[in-house]
Amino acid sequence: MGEAEAPRFVGVDVGGTKVAAGIVTANGDVLAWASRAVARGASASTVVEEIRDAVEEARSRARVGWEAVRAVGVGAPGRVDPQAGTWEGSSNLVLDSGAVPLRYQLEAWAGLPTFLENDVKAAALGEFHHGVGHGLGTGTRSLLYVSVGTGLAAGLVMDGELFRGTxxxxxxxxxxxxxxxxxxxxxxxxxxETVASGRALARWAREVVEDAQWATSMGRQRLDGAPLNGQDVLEAAARGDRAALDLRRRLARGIALAVVIGVRAYDPDLVVLGGGVAVGGERPLLDEVRAAVGTLAPELRKAEACVHLTPLGHLAGVVGAATVARLGLSRM
Ligand SMILES: [Zn+2]
Incomplete structure (x- = not known):
């Protein structure tokens, strides 16, 4: 098969504040991507418009024509019905309407098979096929993906399949x-989520900054008057701010609770941390999570060793959505 016929997949990651779209190969390599901001409370039609713009920009950057694209995959936050192809928005992105027929709308636009999945479940699938799960070889059968962003959610792959419950x-x-x-x-x-999320980190930081006994560079950071967010704290910690380092360790203990709950409940081969906060915390946060897991559950020896940070970084959602498209097409 020549390069011109190599199949490409569009992966769309709808987040709480932005949409990202990428052109992805069957091996999970992102050729190019683009993103668009989405305001809180945006209308469903605005979200769809931003998705189209991001896809077109990514396609133009990758120099990939529509004829090379086989399918479109979308990962969206909150309640998604993959069968019906509808999306109801989430607590971070409240839509102005009820269930949106997102699959139908994008299918009509792209003229290609389109598949919809919850964003964290999509990322879990991408991680299994193209991230840590892939990197560690074919022995991996189960993987728990824990997304630490503004909130906290997880996706479970068992025997290579997404586990949805009802x-x-x-x-x-x-x-x-x-x-x-x-x-x-x-x-x-x-x-x-109240002890293991970006929202928790921001809440603790505001408490610390308001307490005059603490001298911290975090308080000087937001000169624009906007409230501190989790990323501000992680950046302050990376600079060596002592108060921020304490908060990062506190976050690590919260994430460790999530890891131990996940391992006790599902006993997966791997636990992979992703999401904006986990990715922003980088290796130091991962090390602190592993140490906290060891302290929390010393008898659960393998738990500490099975925790990894996503190698896909901020593109885990895009790769996951493209994986949903590729697998969805193969099952049609
Ligand atoms: Zn809750």
Whole structure:
């Protein structure tokens, strides 16, 4: 097969604040990608428009014509119905309408088979086929992908297949872990997400900065008056800010809870950390998570060794969505 006929897949990662699209090979290599900002509360039609723009820009950067593209895959946050091809938005991206027929809308535009999946589940599948799961060879059968971003969610691949339950499997961010803990967006208290997410990191940072006893460079960071976010804290930690380093270790203990829960519940070959906060924390955060897992569950020897950071970085969602497209097409 010549290069001109090499099959390409479009992977679209719809996030809470932006959409990213990439042109991806069957081996999971991203040839080019582009992204567009999406405002909170954006209309569904705006989101679809931004997706189209991002896809066209990525396609132009990759110099790939539509004739080379075999299928389109979309990973979207929150409630997704892969069979019906509908998406209901998420707590971070509240749509102005009910269930959006996203698959139909993109299929009509691209004229290609289009597949829809929850974003974290898509990333788990991409990780299994093209990320850590691939890198460690064919012996890997099961993988738990834990996405630490603004919130916390997970996707489980068992025997090479996504595990969905009745649809919501993997929402480990809302397992209550602190009795009478901090109120969560979901209405419960003390959810895992309240101690292991970018939102938690930002909340702790604001508490620290407001406390005059702490001298920290984090307080000077947001001169524009915007509230501190998780990324600000991770950047301050990378600069060696002591208060930020404490908060990163606190986050690591929260993520370690998620890892131990995941290993106890599913006993996977691998646990892979992804999402903006895990990726932003880089190797130091991974090392702290491993150490915290060792402290939390010393008898669970393999847990510490099975935790990895995604090698796909910020493109894990794009690669995952393209993997959903490739596998979806092969099953048609
Ligand atoms: Zn919750």
């Amino acid at each position: 649809g919501e499997a993997g929402e480990i961010g809302h397992i209550p872990v602190v009795a009478d803990g901090y109120p969560c967006n979901c209405g419960q208290r003390g959810c895992l």
